[in-house]
Amino acid sequence: MAQTIFDKLWQAHRIADAGDGADLIAIDRVMLHERTGGVALKSLAEAGRSVLAPERAFAIMDHIVSFRAGRGRDESRSPGGETFITETRAMAKAAGLHLIDTDDTRQGIVHVVAPELGLAMPGASIVCPDSHTCSLGALGALAWGIGSSEAEHALATGALRVMKPAQKRVWFNGRLGAGVTAKDAALHLISLHGAAGGSRAAIEFAGSAVDAMDIEARLTLCNLAVEFAAFTAVIAPDDKVFAYLRGRSYAPGNDLQARAEASWRNLYTDDDAVFDEEIEIDANAIAPTVSWGTSPEEAVAVTARVPSNARPAALSYMGLDAGAKLDELPIDGVFIGSCTNGRLSDLRAAGEVLRGRRIADGVRAICVPGSQSVQRAAEAEGLDEVFKEAGFEWGSPGCAMCFYAGGETFLPGSRIVSSTNRNFEGRQGPGVRTHLASPATVAASAVAGRIADARAFAAVDTVS
Amino acid sequence: MVEPFKIHEGVAAPMMLDNVDTDQIIPSREMKAVSRDGLSVGLFAGWRYVSAESRELHPDFVLNKVPFNGASILVVGENFGCGSSREHAVWALAEFGIRAVIAKSFGAIFRDNCVRNGVLPVALLSNDVEAIAARTASGVEVRIDLAGQVIDCGGDEYTFEIDAYAKRLLVGGLDPIGLTQSMSGEISEFLSRDREVRPWIYQG
Numbered sequence: 001m002a003q004t005i006f007d008k009l010w011q012a013h014r015i016a017d018a019g020d021g022a023d024l025i026a027i028d029r030v031m032l033h034e035r036t037g038g039v040a041l042k043s044l045a046e047a048g049r050s051v052l053a054p055e056r057a058f059a060i061m062d063h064i065v066s067f068r069a070g071r072g073r074d075e076s077r078s079p080g081g082e083t084f085i086t087e088t089r090a091m092a093k094a095a096g097l098h099l100i101d102t103d104d105t106r107q108g109i110v111h112v113v114a115p116e117l118g119l120a121m122p123g124a125s126i127v128c129p130d131s132h133t134c135s136l137g138a139l140g141a142l143a144w145g146i147g148s149s150e151a152e153h154a155l156a157t158g159a160l161r162v163m164k165p166a167q168k169r170v171w172f173n174g175r176l177g178a179g180v181t182a183k184d185a186a187l188h189l190i191s192l193h194g195a196a197g198g199s200r201a202a203i204e205f206a207g208s209a210v211d212a213m214d215i216e217a218r219l220t221l222c223n224l225a226v227e228f229a230a231f232t233a234v235i236a237p238d239d240k241v242f243a244y245l246r247g248r249s250y251a252p253g254n255d256l257q258a259r260a261e262a263s264w265r266n267l268y269t270d271d272d273a274v275f276d277e278e279i280e281i282d283a284n285a286i287a288p289t290v291s292w293g294t295s296p297e298e299a300v301a302v303t304a305r306v307p308s309n310a311r312p313a314a315l316s317y318m319g320l321d322a323g324a325k326l327d328e329l330p331i332d333g334v335f336i337g338s339c340t341n342g343r344l345s346d347l348r349a350a351g352e353v354l355r356g357r358r359i360a361d362g363v364r365a366i367c368v369p370g371s372q373s374v375q376r377a378a379e380a381e382g383l384d385e386v387f388k389e390a391g392f393e394w395g396s397p398g399c400a401m402c403f404y405a406g407g408e409t410f411l412p413g414s415r416i417v418s419s420t421n422r423n424f425e426g427r428q429g430p431g432v433r434t435h436l437a438s439p440a441t442v443a444a445s446a447v448a449g450r451i452a453d454a455r456a457f458a459a460v461d462t463v464s
Numbered sequence: 465m466v467e468p469f470k471i472h473e474g475v476a477a478p479m480m481l482d483n484v485d486t487d488q489i490i491p492s493r494e495m496k497a498v499s500r501d502g503l504s505v506g507l508f509a510g511w512r513y514v515s516a517e518s519r520e521l522h523p524d525f526v527l528n529k530v531p532f533n534g535a536s537i538l539v540v541g542e543n544f545g546c547g548s549s550r551e552h553a554v555w556a557l558a559e560f561g562i563r564a565v566i567a568k569s570f571g572a573i574f575r576d577n578c579v580r581n582g583v584l585p586v587a588l589l590s591n592d593v594e595a596i597a598a599r600t601a602s603g604v605e606v607r608i609d610l611a612g613q614v615i616d617c618g619g620d621e622y623t624f625e626i627d628a629y630a631k632r633l634l635v636g637g638l639d640p641i642g643l644t645q646s647m648s649g650e651i652s653e654f655l656s657r658d659r660e661v662r663p664w665i666y667q668g
């Protein structure tokens with residue numbers, strides 16, 4: 001019987017029929033962070049339960065660690081947030097988990113760190129009490145976000161009871177134009193089919209534009225599947241994935257590499273496999289895309305206008321009129337970072353726009369690399385100087401300004417262009433108006449002082 | 465131990481918005497301790513209070529109006545609970561007294577979190593949700609019989625679908641960790657077999 005890649009991943013982890021239509025699925029890796037993982041460890045300890053396989057569980061500090069350069073070990077970006085760091089640290093140690101602490105050279109956002117360390121790999125099942133765990137499907141992993149109680153379940157038993165989701169395939173056929181990124185492709189998809197469009201399906205991304213993406217772009221695309229209401233996303237692993245993983249800390253060692261890769265080559269969708277739905281998107285027709293409202297589905301081309309039928313509540317929160325031209329909107333701030341667009345290629349794309357330029361007066365601009373590894377790599381090639389000379393603050397790795405958890409943020413009513421994943425009301429602070437965009441669009445907007453099309457910003461020749 | 469859900473009757477608050485995300489249900493700034501408790505004060509904080517710094521109730525928000533301030537059921541639009549996986553959203557709802565949410569559709573993680581905490585998620589056709597919302601807006605109470613999978617709203621009956629697994633957990637107030645631990649033999653067998661098939665998963 002013809003199978004999809006998701007069928008193959010499911011079958012490889014299906015321990016048994018759990019009854020009631022659910023399957024018992026083996027969990028290879030449990031990832032935790034201090035915001036929702038600490039409470040799972042606490043409940044587990046209170047129930048007197050131990051962790052079945054602590055050697056395959058990882059606690060990583062990312063959500064509310066301070067992003068101040070030179071931050072202290074327990075320093076949080078939110079008042080009272082230290083307790084999440086210190087309690088999670090103590091409980092992770094007591095439970096015998098791998099701990100990647102605030103001052104660990106491997107620290108960063110869970111979904112940035114997992115591929116970097118080779119924790120995410122084709123055919124691995126990975127859960128984390130974090131909705132953006134779907135990012136890791138970019139490497140051909142079976143990865144999905146869960147709640148804290150289910151994290152406890154996975155830690156205690158090494159397995160979860162799950163109803164197998166429906167499946168959809170989204171094709172991005174053709175090729176993305178110059179200056180058009182995976183972020184734009186995802187926002188475009190969600191704007192066409194709605195933030196509920198994924199309807200708990202497992203979504204395979206396929207097509208020539210996906211094949212052409214590098215690993216980091218694929219991580220961005222899969223990251224946004226949850227904003228499409230998907231159960232998760234997956235992309236068939238190819239030679240790029242295998243090459244990316246070789247030599248990484250938790251990737252198969254030399255003795256097992258060839259065997260693992262041979263196994264991974266079977267992770268593709270059979271020609272006659274059937275999906276519940278297939279969606280085709282013309283990649284050539286995608287423009288740099290920017291959100292205007294308070295749901296990721298409320299997004300249009302950067303050169304377009306706010307739709308005439310826009311939701312009044314969204315217009316009111318965003319301080320916009322229907323018909324307003326996006327690239328004429330003045331802005332107050334920008335943020336580059338997050339599990340969506342906080343990787344080296346994202347910083348390079350923004351750096352290309354910023355090199356030799358200054359941000360506009362009155363704009364507060366912040367860049368926070370997604371991990372310490374990204375930060376080191378960026379600094380090694382001088383990107384930190386490019387950002388700083390342009391007028392950006394350069395922060396320490398973590399989730400940072402992707403979401404507000406109390407503490408310092410942009411002012412109420414300020415208009416922000418952000419490389420993050422959610423433009424929800426209050427997401428970046430009470431009253432803060434978030435426009436989602438690619439790193440290049442964010443950088444161009446910072447320079448222009450208004451939402452701007454990065455394609456109009458040719459690289460500045462800084463040599464001559 | 466969560467409270468078993470058999471039959472529940474109560475005031476239902478209509479909140480007919482689509483894509484209400486978990487940041488709205490409980491903003492991250494309201495998650496102040498490593499705990500499942502004390503979260504109801506932060507429920508819908510951005511809409512419920514006049515400002516982020518205040519605890520003064522906003523008079524226009526549905527859960528601040530009589531009789532909906534005593535609601536135990538929410539009637540909502542499409543994709544309710546999308547966004548962040550934070551289970552705190554359900555813990556806040558449950559602590560406020562919400563036992564069921566009737567929606568056009570749910571965010572997947574939020575829906576599972578409801579089931580894990582004794583809160584019944586009911587998905588109905590759009591027109592039916594609209595009809596129930598219209599009746600409840602005038603104060604008609606709602607009765608939900610989970611065993612019979614039927615909702616009674618002022619004499620109008622709506623049958624609903626729910627998967628057998630969620631129904632079993634909710635009706636029994638069951639802890640699925642206990643259910644899974646009863647299958648530890650199968651899990652051990654899988655692991656010893658899988659260590660041979662995929663040894664690289666178990667390295668390091």
